[in-house]
Amino acid sequence: MSATAHAQVDGHEEDHGHHHHKETFVTKYIFSTDHKMISKQYLITGLIMGTIGIAMSILFRMQIAWPGESFPIFEAVLGKWAPGGVMDADIYLALVTIHGTIMVFFVLTAGLSGTFSNLLIPLQIGARDMASGFLNMVSYWLFFLSSVIMVCSLFVEAGPAAAGWTIYPPLSALPMAQPGSGMGMTLWLVSMAIFIASSLLGSLNYIVTVINLRTKGMSMTRLPLTIWAFFVTAIIGVISFPVLLSAALLLIMDRSFGTSFFLSDIFIQGEVLHYQGGSPVLYEHLFWFLGHPEVYIVLLPALGITSEVMSTNARKPIFGYRAMIASIIAIAFLSTIVWGHHMFISGMNPFLGSVFTFTTLLIAIPSAVKAFNYITTLWKGNLQLNPGMLFSIGLVSTFITGGLTGIVLGDSTLDINVHDTYFVVAHFHLVMGISALYGLFAGVYHWFPKMFEGKMMNKNLGYVHFWITAVCAYGVFFPMHFVGMAGVPRRYYQNTAFPMFDELTDVQVLMTVFAIIAAGAQLIFLYNFVNSIFNGKKGSLNPWSSNTLEWTTPHEHFHGNWHGPIPEVHRWAYDYSKVDANGEYIIPGQDFVPQTVPLQPDEEEMHH
Amino acid sequence: MTTLLTLVVLVLVAIAISQMTKMFELSQLTTENSQIANDQDNKINGYLLFAFLIFIYGITIFSFWKYTKVLLPTAASAHGAEYDYLMLVSFIIIFIVQTLTQALLHYFGYKYSGKKGNKALFYADNDKLEFIWTIIPVIVLAGLILWGLYTWTEIMDVNDEDDPIIVELYAQQFNWTARYAGDDNVLGGANVRMIDIDNANILGLDPSDSYAADDIIVKELHLPVGRKVNFKMRSQDVLHSAYMPHFRAQMNCVPGMITEFSFTPITTTAEMRLDPDVVDKVKRTNAIRAKKAALGEDNSDPWEFDYILLCNKICGKSHYNMQMKIIVETEEEYNKWIKEQKTFKPAIASVN
Numbered sequence: 001m002s003a004t005a006h007a008q009v010d011g012h013e014e015d016h017g018h019h020h021h022k023e024t025f026v027t028k029y030i031f032s033t034d035h036k037m038i039s040k041q042y043l044i045t046g047l048i049m050g051t052i053g054i055a056m057s058i059l060f061r062m063q064i065a066w067p068g069e070s071f072p073i074f075e076a077v078l079g080k081w082a083p084g085g086v087m088d089a090d091i092y093l094a095l096v097t098i099h100g101t102i103m104v105f106f107v108l109t110a111g112l113s114g115t116f117s118n119l120l121i122p123l124q125i126g127a128r129d130m131a132s133g134f135l136n137m138v139s140y141w142l143f144f145l146s147s148v149i150m151v152c153s154l155f156v157e158a159g160p161a162a163a164g165w166t167i168y169p170p171l172s173a174l175p176m177a178q179p180g181s182g183m184g185m186t187l188w189l190v191s192m193a194i195f196i197a198s199s200l201l202g203s204l205n206y207i208v209t210v211i212n213l214r215t216k217g218m219s220m221t222r223l224p225l226t227i228w229a230f231f232v233t234a235i236i237g238v239i240s241f242p243v244l245l246s247a248a249l250l251l252i253m254d255r256s257f258g259t260s261f262f263l264s265d266i267f268i269q270g271e272v273l274h275y276q277g278g279s280p281v282l283y284e285h286l287f288w289f290l291g292h293p294e295v296y297i298v299l300l301p302a303l304g305i306t307s308e309v310m311s312t313n314a315r316k317p318i319f320g321y322r323a324m325i326a327s328i329i330a331i332a333f334l335s336t337i338v339w340g341h342h343m344f345i346s347g348m349n350p351f352l353g354s355v356f357t358f359t360t361l362l363i364a365i366p367s368a369v370k371a372f373n374y375i376t377t378l379w380k381g382n383l384q385l386n387p388g389m390l391f392s393i394g395l396v397s398t399f400i401t402g403g404l405t406g407i408v409l410g411d412s413t414l415d416i417n418v419h420d421t422y423f424v425v426a427h428f429h430l431v432m433g434i435s436a437l438y439g440l441f442a443g444v445y446h447w448f449p450k451m452f453e454g455k456m457m458n459k460n461l462g463y464v465h466f467w468i469t470a471v472c473a474y475g476v477f478f479p480m481h482f483v484g485m486a487g488v489p490r491r492y493y494q495n496t497a498f499p500m501f502d503e504l505t506d507v508q509v510l511m512t513v514f515a516i517i518a519a520g521a522q523l524i525f526l527y528n529f530v531n532s533i534f535n536g537k538k539g540s541l542n543p544w545s546s547n548t549l550e551w552t553t554p555h556e557h558f559h560g561n562w563h564g565p566i567p568e569v570h571r572w573a574y575d576y577s578k579v580d581a582n583g584e585y586i587i588p589g590q591d592f593v594p595q596t597v598p599l600q601p602d603e604e605e606m607h608h
Numbered sequence: 609m610t611t612l613l614t615l616v617v618l619v620l621v622a623i624a625i626s627q628m629t630k631m632f633e634l635s636q637l638t639t640e641n642s643q644i645a646n647d648q649d650n651k652i653n654g655y656l657l658f659a660f661l662i663f664i665y666g667i668t669i670f671s672f673w674k675y676t677k678v679l680l681p682t683a684a685s686a687h688g689a690e691y692d693y694l695m696l697v698s699f700i701i702i703f704i705v706q707t708l709t710q711a712l713l714h715y716f717g718y719k720y721s722g723k724k725g726n727k728a729l730f731y732a733d734n735d736k737l738e739f740i741w742t743i744i745p746v747i748v749l750a751g752l753i754l755w756g757l758y759t760w761t762e763i764m765d766v767n768d769e770d771d772p773i774i775v776e777l778y779a780q781q782f783n784w785t786a787r788y789a790g791d792d793n794v795l796g797g798a799n800v801r802m803i804d805i806d807n808a809n810i811l812g813l814d815p816s817d818s819y820a821a822d823d824i825i826v827k828e829l830h831l832p833v834g835r836k837v838n839f840k841m842r843s844q845d846v847l848h849s850a851y852m853p854h855f856r857a858q859m860n861c862v863p864g865m866i867t868e869f870s871f872t873p874i875t876t877t878a879e880m881r882l883d884p885d886v887v888d889k890v891k892r893t894n895a896i897r898a899k900k901a902a903l904g905e906d907n908s909d910p911w912e913f914d915y916i917l918l919c920n921k922i923c924g925k926s927h928y929n930m931q932m933k934i935i936v937e938t939e940e941e942y943n944k945w946i947k948e949q950k951t952f953k954p955a956i957a958s959v960n
Contacts, residue, residue, distance in 0.1 A: 171846040264864025267800035268845040315728040347867035350764035368745040378716035380729035385653035411756040456643035460632040482675035487853035489920040492928035499911035577728040
């Protein structure tokens with residue numbers, strides 16, 4: 001199978017050679033069908049959206065820490081929504097909503113998975129490009145369109161969507177319930193519908209490419225774990241995103257055409273509405289049927305990147321390669337049957353809650369296996385602490401800290417009193433937000449030379465970026481658990497209406513100060529990123545001494561990736577520090593054996 | 609004070625950043641100008657990883673030392689003790705695992721930081737180890753699951769045993785209303801389509817339903833201590849959530865359906881005000897409020913502890929201020945209070 005695919009692709013490459021010099025600015029930089037360019041487009045769009053999302057979080061964190069205080073920056077940025085520099089309660093909810101939407105979908109789904117799936121799938125499996133370069137291009141431009149619409153929605157008269165990133169109806173369905181549920185919500189829904197189309201096109205392409213276009217010798221059990229993670233992520237995306245589309249469509253119908261899918265028995269602003277027989281709980285099921293797998297759509301690529309970066313920099317094979325694959329598949333499967341743990345107290349039948357508690361706590365098992373395997377990978381390594389490696393270690397740390405509190409939230413009993421409090425906010429920010437961001441950073445530092453023709457990011461700025469971020473991330477989210485356990489609900493514009501929360505203001509101030517510093521540290525990253533694109537020092541072809549195929553390609557970018565034939569693969573990706581019977585490296589003087597090196601006469605192959 | 613503190617922190621951070629940059633740069637003076645970590649980088653970052661481990665422990669200890677007092681006081685409901693115990697056990701497990709795994713992760717990062725010429729151990733697999741760390745979580749989680757599910761089934765079993773009082777919690781943007789079932793202890797039928805604000809029928813009770821006649825509609829929730837309460841929740845507009853943190857109780861209010869929760873309050877408001885933790889909390893809070901009063905700020909009246917019902921599902925602009933006072937009192941006090949309240953029928957009649 002893969003041999004035939006190989007031959008076909010080769011033919012394509014010759015054909016392609018004739019057109020190579022004809023590339024114009026538009027086909028090279030804008031409507032490019034080359035996966036490497038598309039990956040850069042995803043990354044830069046994602047980083048711009050990320051800047052907006054993080055800036056928003058600073059604004060609302062300031063409001064929580066210093067409630068009702070006047071800040072000139074509020075007036076400057078929010079205009080009429082902050083008369084006299086005091087933030088309005090509606091815009092507070094809008095900021096929270098759009099921050100969540102942007103970070104989850106636009107940064108961590110498209111910016112992370114879109115960037116690295118595009119960059120690494122063809123390069124690491126040994127393919128000239130994605131199965132369909134055209135669909136890949138369409139996928140990016142749909143993502144771009146949805147980003148533009150989402151950003152435009154910030155400027156509508158009545159304000160952007162403000163019902164929380166989960167946009168539960170009836171709040172999101174009724175413009176009289178809050179101003180953000182008018183035009184702002186319409187644009188939100190349109191943007192997300194387009195986003196889903198983009199994500200589906202991308203995912204289908206990733207799946208087909210991984211199945212069909214692997215180079216000769218690249219069996220599934222020789223794939224780097226990055227590819228396994230992207231592959232499985234794409235599958236759960238294809239399974240769950242269409243369900244969100246149906247939820248969005250039904251919500252659009254309820255809003256615009258008077259149907260009653262999610263609405264019933266509503267009396268608002270002195271008037272009974274005609275809706276009858278719908279159920280908001282149905283919406284919650286549909287939303288979380290995507291929403292929970294979404295957590296893993298965000299996290300699995302980050303874990304995949306970590307596996308690869310950690311193994312390379314530890315100069316050791318990833319521990320338990322097969323167990324890692326099994327864990328990815330187990331997590332993916334379980335992730336589609338745990339969504340109800342977001343709904344224990346939604347009015348859903350308590351028995352159903354029991355079932356979801358069971359499946360939810362089961363998912364802790366493959367997650368624990370992954371964490372232990374990462375730790376063992378470090379043991380007795382020769383750790384090269386590059387910035388990418390530090391972010392990978394940081395990911396494992398926050399993944400454990402955040403994951404453990406999942407034991408509390410996944411237990412229907414314990415969820416009762418911490419549901420929708422800051423405890424939840426702390427939990428998911430550590431386990432998926434911060435962890436996935438660390439994965440993104442690890443990937444950027446590690447594969448920057450592959451994206452920008454051999455140029456490398458400045459490591460010292462990278463170290464400063466990592467250490468400030470690492471300290472501040474814990475500084476923000478560790479104390480936040482206590483705020484939640486004190487009973488403070490999330491999405492409160494201010495906590496001053498409850499004297500019992502008075503003494504928590506100090507904690508809020510502490511967290512906000514850490515958050516501001518953390519955001520400042522991201523500017524160091526942005527500077528380093530932009531500066532390195534233009535002034536970065538060129539490194540060697542294989543700067544991290546890595547085994548995978550992407551480092552066998554030349555520095556310069558051209559459609560097709562390899563000048564000659566696609567290299568053949570003879571071994572798995574993790575032969576780091578492998579020794580022969582005499583304790584000597586397989587290749588004398590070199591502690592890694594690239595996948596393209598044939599097995600030595602007396603060498604034993606791992607795992608196949 | 610806060611401003612000063614913030615400024616100090618910011619200045620310290622700025623110094624830290626410049627020092628760190630300098631430190632990293634100094635470490636490279638002697639070596640080649642490459643963006644790949646060298647032995648010096650590995651050494652420094654190895655030490656920093658170890659320091660980071662201490663930081664994680666530090667912030668944990670700091671948070672517990674400083675913030676344990678802000679946590680909710682002893683549960684005031686019958687099922688609350690069981691809830692708190694399960695929470696405690698879960699947290700003990702969490703902290704054991706957290707302490708061990710973070711230690712291994714960061715210690716390995718420090719201990720095995722790379723040096724030219726060092727050889728990593730080619731160690732790809734060990735079925736025994738992997739079996740061990742699969743089976744241990746399985747056993748621990750199985751225990752937690754079983755215990756959690758047993759408690760959950762008990763808490764969520766809303767039934768009519770032990771003569772519960774039936775109370776409706778009614779949510780709307782942005783306030784709560786409670787309805788007592790009256791002498792017959794049966795709530796009258798109701799629907800938003802029967803709401804008639806002009807005639808004081810704010811909850812949409814069915815005037816023709818005889819069960820509704822003796823219902824009592826109030827804006828403050830009174831509960832007799834030691835008697836089970838079955839709550840029936842309704843919402844008239846958007847999703848709300850009835851969150852009563854002191855009773856470890858929460859349930860969403862969903863337009864178009866009636867949701868339920870049940871608990872037995874075991875501590876009266878008066879008794880809770882004497883609880884040492886609560887006394888301390890009130891003292892601390894009133895000290896803060898006195899400071900605010902001295903500066904002429906809002907929200908500075910002295911506070912007296914009360915149980916509270918909060919809205920805990922985003923519901924719109926004033927979500928942050930949707931609350932109702934809960935008073936748990938003795939049977940006699942409760943009976944006296946309920947007798948003073950107007951029932952639904954006379955209330956309507958008086959408007960007409």
